[in-house]
Structures are given as structure tokens and as C-alpha cells.
Amino acid sequence: MIAYPTTLPVAADPVAPLPVPANGAPSPPGTFVPNILLVDDRPDKLLALEAILARLNANLVKARSGKEALRLLLQQDFAVILLDVSMPGMDGFETAAMIRQRPRTEHTPIIFITAIGNTRDHIAQGYSLRAVDYLNTPIVPDVLRTKVSVFVDLHRQTELIRQQSQQVNELNRALEERIRALTSANQELEAFNYSIAHDLRAPLRSMGGFARALVEDESSAMSESGRDYARRILRSAEYMDKLLLGMLTYSRLARSELPPHVVDLEEITAETLALVEREVRERSVKVEILSPLGRVLAHPVTMRQILANLIGNSLKFTAPDRAPLLRLFTTRAPGFVRLWIEDNGIGIAPQFHERIFGLFQRLHDSQTYPGTGIGLALVRKGAERMGGRAGVESELGQGSRFWVELPASE
Numbered sequence: 001m002i003a004y005p006t007t008l009p010v011a012a013d014p015v016a017p018l019p020v021p022a023n024g025a026p027s028p029p030g031t032f033v034p035n036i037l038l039v040d041d042r043p044d045k046l047l048a049l050e051a052i053l054a055r056l057n058a059n060l061v062k063a064r065s066g067k068e069a070l071r072l073l074l075q076q077d078f079a080v081i082l083l084d085v086s087m088p089g090m091d092g093f094e095t096a097a098m099i100r101q102r103p104r105t106e107h108t109p110i111i112f113i114t115a116i117g118n119t120r121d122h123i124a125q126g127y128s129l130r131a132v133d134y135l136n137t138p139i140v141p142d143v144l145r146t147k148v149s150v151f152v153d154l155h156r157q158t159e160l161i162r163q164q165s166q167q168v169n170e171l172n173r174a175l176e177e178r179i180r181a182l183t184s185a186n187q188e189l190e191a192f193n194y195s196i197a198h199d200l201r202a203p204l205r206s207m208g209g210f211a212r213a214l215v216e217d218e219s220s221a222m223s224e225s226g227r228d229y230a231r232r233i234l235r236s237a238e239y240m241d242k243l244l245l246g247m248l249t250y251s252r253l254a255r256s257e258l259p260p261h262v263v264d265l266e267e268i269t270a271e272t273l274a275l276v277e278r279e280v281r282e283r284s285v286k287v288e289i290l291s292p293l294g295r296v297l298a299h300p301v302t303m304r305q306i307l308a309n310l311i312g313n314s315l316k317f318t319a320p321d322r323a324p325l326l327r328l329f330t331t332r333a334p335g336f337v338r339l340w341i342e343d344n345g346i347g348i349a350p351q352f353h354e355r356i357f358g359l360f361q362r363l364h365d366s367q368t369y370p371g372t373g374i375g376l377a378l379v380r381k382g383a384e385r386m387g388g389r390a391g392v393e394s395e396l397g398q399g400s401r402f403w404v405e406l407p408a409s410e
């Protein structure tokens with residue numbers, strides 16, 4: 001027979017709810033204390049079970065009947081249920097059947113405990129209710145403690161994983177919220193940029209117009225330095241207008257829809273080269289296209305803008321000591337086509353490879369190489385907005401290879 005203790009250890013509050021902190025946040029890892037449900041109609045047996053399991057770090061919750069057990073199971077989760085088979089009214093098997101019918105408790109481990117003879121039918125009935133064990137009295141305390149502790153540990157681990165995945169979900173939600181807020185702030189900024197660039201052009205045009213009038217109509221009434229100042233004002237106004245136009249194009253690209261079409265890279269390259277045909281001829285630029293270039297999914301207008309900028313730069317940043325060369329070819333990565341635009345020009349030192357894709361970033365003064373520093377920012381933004389990327393490989397003095405990677409059309 002089971003030896004009942006004479007002095008009983010004080011168990012934790014049996015009806016303590018699951019340790020959910022007041023703010024709803026999960027308890028810190030390692031502090032979670034699982035519940036164990038002890039069901040027996042006899043208080044002395046409940047006390048004995050309590051004494052055996054007191055050393056486990058768990059809340060021991062007692063029920064004097066199947067009905068009370070079911071009520072407690074509605075309020076709390078349990079790591080394991082120790083269920084007496086022979087109870088007046090609803091017996092252990094009936095109680096287990098009810099427990100299994102509820103989704104919340106259909107998988108809660110049950111250990112049947114009984115003093116009834118060890119008949120095979122009885123055990124079979126216990127296992128048919130998906131009980132995980134069936135123990136006869138007298139109970140060996142160490143055996144019971146070991147069995148129960150396995151479920152307590154399992155429950156603690158499961159709870160930890162649940163809490164962690166809940167934390168991950170909450171973080172994800174917060175992250176998504178933040179991305180939404182940033183995207184909307186970004187859109188507002190882009191709209192703001194656009195309207196500033198747009199509104200600045202009107203007074204600028206008027207300044208430029210008056211400067212031009214001075215240069216063209218009033219030049220005889222001015223001294224040489226007066227004429228020089230007027231010309232400089234005019235040049236600055238024209239340059240600033242180019243910058244504002246570039247900003248407008250960039251803002252438009254960032255904000256507008258770019259529906260994808262199948263774009264034949266060879267066709268679009270030929271179209272872009274046709275625009276600079278005269279320059280290519282006059283400067284004896286050697287152009288090589290390594291066919292076939294393939295097809296991509298892209299927004300044709302944006303694709304033309306990208307190509308015009310990259311080809312334009314290749315023709316602009318040429319080295320004085322060699323005949324300019326422009327080579328276009330493609331390589332493939334799974335799902336993507338990478339178009340390369342290679343030149344044998346002045347090249348770019350590696351530390352500037354990222355910087356030059358920023359808005360208004362230039363490595364040379366505008367006397368040597370005119371420009372606004374907007375072209376490559378457009379290239380990158382355009383590529384990204386079409387689901388691709390853009391980059392460069394280059395060494396100073398060794399020419400450059402710019403690339404644009406876009407989704408393949410196949």
C-alpha cells in the first residue's frame with residue numbers, strides 16, 4: 001500500500017491561474033510554473049499525491065470529482081492530469097471521455113490511478129481514452145514523480161516555445177507597422193520633394209529669363225564684368241533648372257506605377273544607341289553587342305531611361321588616351337537577366353562604388369565632366385522599382401562595368 005505522509009508539505013495555491021503578467025506579456029523564460037491536476041474523491045489520497053509531487057516545481061490543483069475537474073479544465077491549462085478511476089457519480093473513465101471531447105484538452109496527458117484489480121479490460125479502457133499511463137496502487141512515489149516530471153518538463157518547454165513564437169509574432173507585427181509608417185513618411189517626403197522642385201522652377205525660369213535678356217539685349221549698356229556676371233547668372237539658372245528637372249524625374253519614378261512588359265533588350269538597346277548615333281560616329285566609339293541579350297520583365301520607359309543614363313555615362317567618362325569602347329552583354333542568374341554596360345573609360349575607385357548611386361553624388365567637377373549626379377540614382381531606383389538591382393564593378397583608370405539585373409521574362 002502507498003505510505004501516506006503524516007506531515008504535509010504546503011502546496012502552491014491550487015487554483016492559481018496561469019502566470020500571465022498583468023500587461024499580457026509572456027512570463028520571462030524559465031519562470032513559467034506548470035499546473036498539475038489531481039482528481040480523487042478521497043481527500044487523504046489527494047494529500048498523499050500532493051506530498052509525492054510537492055518537490056516538482058509545479059502548481060498542484062486538486063479536484064474532488066470529475067465535475068470539478070472539468071470545471072477547472074475550462075479555466076486553466078494543465079501539464080498532466082492524475083485521475084482516479086473509481087469515483088462516485090462520474091467515474092474516471094467518464095471524466096476522461098469528456099476531457100477528450102474538448103479541443104483544448106484533447107491532448108492533455110492523463111495518468112489513471114486506481115486501486116481496482118489489474119484487469120486487462122480496465123487497462124485497455126484506459127488506453128482507449130488515450131491515457132498515457134495506468135498506475136495501480138500501491139504507488140511507488142519515485143516512479144510516479146518521475147513519470148509526472150516528464151510531462152511537466154515537456155509542458156514547460158512547449159509553453160516556452162509558444163511564448164517565444166508569440167513574441168516573434170508580436171515583433172513581426174510591430175515591424176510591419178513600422179515599415180508601413182516609414183513607407184508612408186517616405187511617400188510624403190517624395191511628394192514634398194516633387195512639389196518643391198516643381199514650384200521652384202517658376203521663379204527660377206523668371207531669373208533665367210531676365211539674365212538672358214541682360215546678356216542678349218542689354219549687353220552694350222553694361223561693362224565687361226557686368227556682362228560676365230549676367231552670363232554666370234544665366235549658366236547657374238540653367239544648371240539649377242537641370243537639377244530640378246532631374247529631381248522631378250526621380251520623384252516621378254519613385255511614385256508612379258511601373259507596370260511590367262516583356263522587353264527585348266536588344267531592341268531597346270538599339271533604340272537607345274540610335275539617339276547617340278552621331279556622337280558614336282564622330283568620336284569613333286567602338287560599340288560591341290554580344291547577342292543574344294535576351295528578354296526581361298520591365299517598364300519600357302524606365303528601361304530606356306536606365307540605358308540612356310548608363311550609355312551616356314560610358315560616352316562621357318572616357319579616358320583621353322584611348323579610343324572609347326562600349327560593350328553590352330548579358331549573364332544569367334536563376335530567374336534574372338543581368339545586363340552589363342562596359343566601357344574602357346576613366347574607371348571608379350572601389351570606395352565610391354556605392355556612393356555614386358546616391359542622389360547628386362558626383363566624383364568630378366562639372367567643368368571637366370558636366371552632369372547633375374542624378375543619372376545613377378535614377379538607374380538604381382528604376383531597377384529596384386522593377387524588382388531588380390543595379391551595381392558596378394570598376395577600378396580607377398581601368399574602365400567600368402555597370403550592371404542592371406531584372407526579372408527574366410521566361
Ligand code: ADP
Nearest residue numbers: 313314317347356362363371372373374375376
Ligand atoms: P552625372 O553623370 O550627371 O555626373 P551620374 O549619377 O550618372 O551623374 O553619375 C555619378 C558619378 O558617377 C559621375 O559624376 C561619375 O563621377 C561617376 N560615373 C558614372 N558613370 C561612370 C563611368 N561610366 N565611368 C566613370 N565614372 C562614372
